[in-house]
Amino acid sequence: MIHTWHSFNLVQRMTSSLSTCLLNICVASLCKAQQLEKAEAVIVDGIRLGYLPDVVTYNTLIAAYCRFDGVDAGYKVIHRMSEAGIKPCVITYNSLLASAARQPQLSRALDLLEEMRRRGITPDVWSYNTLMQCCFKSGKPDEANRVFRDIILANLTPSPTTFNTMINGLCKAGYPANALRLFRNLQRHGFLPQLVTYNILINGLCKSGRLGQARRILQELGESGHIPNAITYTTVMKCCFRSGKFEQGFEIYSEMRSKGYTFDAFAYCTVISALTKIGRLKEANDCMWEMVRNGSGLDIVSYNTLINLYCKDGKLETAFQLLNEIEKGGIESDEYTHSILVNGLCKAGDLDRAQQHLKYMKMRGFQSDLVAYNCMIHGLCETGQVDYAMKIFEKMELKDSFTYSSMVHGLCKVRTFRVASKLILSCLREGLKILAADQRAVISGLRSAGLKQEARKLRSKLWSARALAF
DNA sequence: GTAGGGTTAG
Known part of the structure; x- marks a missing residue:
């Protein structure tokens, strides 16, 4: 009798977990298709029919709300979850944290972390990785560093993502040298860089103009046994275009094609904008149509690339039409x-x-x-x-070196050299540089206008600014 | 549930 009762219970449990599993698959696929209301309806219907949701069901839903509608939307689901008698777990909160990091909303992330602790949910290394990312995205590398130290000093095992986030964050925050130092330190302590790590570092070094170091890391990637992926190729290709080595970039593009890599919007946009920049508009157009044919769901960056191509091609009305169409289609410019x-x-x-x-x-x-x-x-x-x-x-209110250069250039054209000279000086005070050609134009302009003293003064100021730059 | 590549101006 007891034996029968036990089997019955087991069968019931198995059936119920099977039905929950089915429910979760259903909810997950609806969430993936961004049909969140339908997913919620399925959960409600499921409960009525005996398909009971569990923590996974709600985590899936919350992650989707977080991704598509932000933290608040995700957070609201926690109440419905509690009503169904299901407690949130560390994964639930990590989704919310990730959403706060994406915005980024650092104070919100910190509040969420505090709330976790209050509810007895111990943050894990994922939570801290996400918090680090949030600090970096909020422009607070020092805070990120503090979180990093906490991870190391606490009883948490840092994951490769911890290191990757740190290296990437340092690069993006303008500390590529520190990123490289961290990378080398970690290597000395036995850390085996992942392909992602190499990609992060190559990109960071290249963007800060350290082409030699970037090349060295690329070489190390080749020796590491990792196979470069499409992201590596796009990164290196972009590096070439940035440094004006267009032919070398296009060679990488051909190599990518011949090796059978799949092109995505990132790769296409890199190539299209490079072709547009150097006026090879026919090829840019061909590439654009290939992207439109191949690419499912172009995003705003892809459209910006296309709009730019239309502008450069003198098709302004087409560019504005495209803007209209995408905004009608629900993509925000x-x-x-x-x-x-x-x-x-x-x-x-x-x-x-x-x-x-x-x-x-x-x-x-x-x-x-x-x-x-x-x-x-x-x-x-x-x-x-x-x-x-x-x-x-x-x-x-806000000016940069482009603003000053353009203005100084314009002033030189109408031979207003004194004003131009003043602008250069205030530009220097703000720590900005203007094009060398425009500097020379002002100095020689002052001279030719008989203002030799002022020309000398400007030249010496420019000289000392250059000397102090390093 | 966290990390990497793409778009603009002198």
């Missing part, structure tokens, strides 16, 4: 999209419309409109409206 368009309008000589578009950008409130303003300054100077450019220049 960003500051790149509109800076590209402002630049296109300036290059086409339509300064009025460029300025209108700049106003529109301001109204939409993008993260930054610095590049668009720089294009405007440059465009106005090129069309002889230097005074107007200067007015805009003076109103700009």
Whole structure:
């Protein structure tokens, strides 16, 4: 009797776990298809029919809400989870943390961590890795470093991701030398770099102009036994384009093709923008159509690349049409999209419309409109409206070396060398550099205008600024 | 449930 009862119980348990498993598969596939409301409905129906959800069901749902709609959306599900009598676990909170890191919202991430501890859920190395990533993305490398030290000093075993996140974060924060030092230190302590690690480092070193070191790491990657993947190829290709070695970059592109690597939007955009930059528009167009044919679901970066190509090809109306279409399709444009368009309008000589578009950008409130303003300054100077450019220049709160260079260049064109010289000096005070050609133009301009004393003074200031740069 | 590559201006 007892034996029968026991088997019955076992069968019941097995059936119920099987039904939960089915439910989870169903919820996961709906979440993947971004049909979150349907997934929730399935959970409700499931409960009615005896398919009981478990922590995995809710974790899947929360992860999807976090990915598609942000932390708050994910967090709301925790209440429904509790109502169903299921307690969140460390994975639940790690999804929420990841979402906070993506934004990034550092204070939110710290609150979540605190809440975990309060609820008796011990954060694991994933939680801390994510927190580190969040610190880096919030522009706080020191905080990230502190978390890193905590991981090492606490009873947590750092994972390869811990090191990769740290190396990547240091590169992105402008400390590639520290990243390389950490990499070497870890190697000395027996850390075997993963392919990701090499990719991170090659990219970081290349972007900071350390081509020799990047090449050395690429060579080490070859000797490590890892097979470079499409990401490695795209990274190295981009490195070549950045340093003006276009032919070498295109060779890597051919090699990637002949070796049968699958092209994704990252690879296509790298090639299309390089071809666009050097005016090989026919090839850029061919590549673009190949991407459109092959690529499922182009994102805003891909569209920006296409819009840029249309602008450079003189097809401004097509560019604006494309913008309309993508926004109708629910993809949000960003500051790149509109800076590209402002630049296109300036290059086409339509300064009025460029300025209108700049106003529109301001109204939409993008993260930054610095590049668009720089294009405007440059465009106005090129069309002889230097005074107007200067007015805009003076109103700009944020300026960079492009802003100063364009303005100085424009002032030289109308032989206003004294003002140009003043601008160079304030540029130096802000720690920015302007193009050497524009520096020379101002010095020789001052001289030719008989302002020899001022020319000498500017030259010596520029000289000491260069001397102090390292 | 965490980490890597792509888009703009002088």
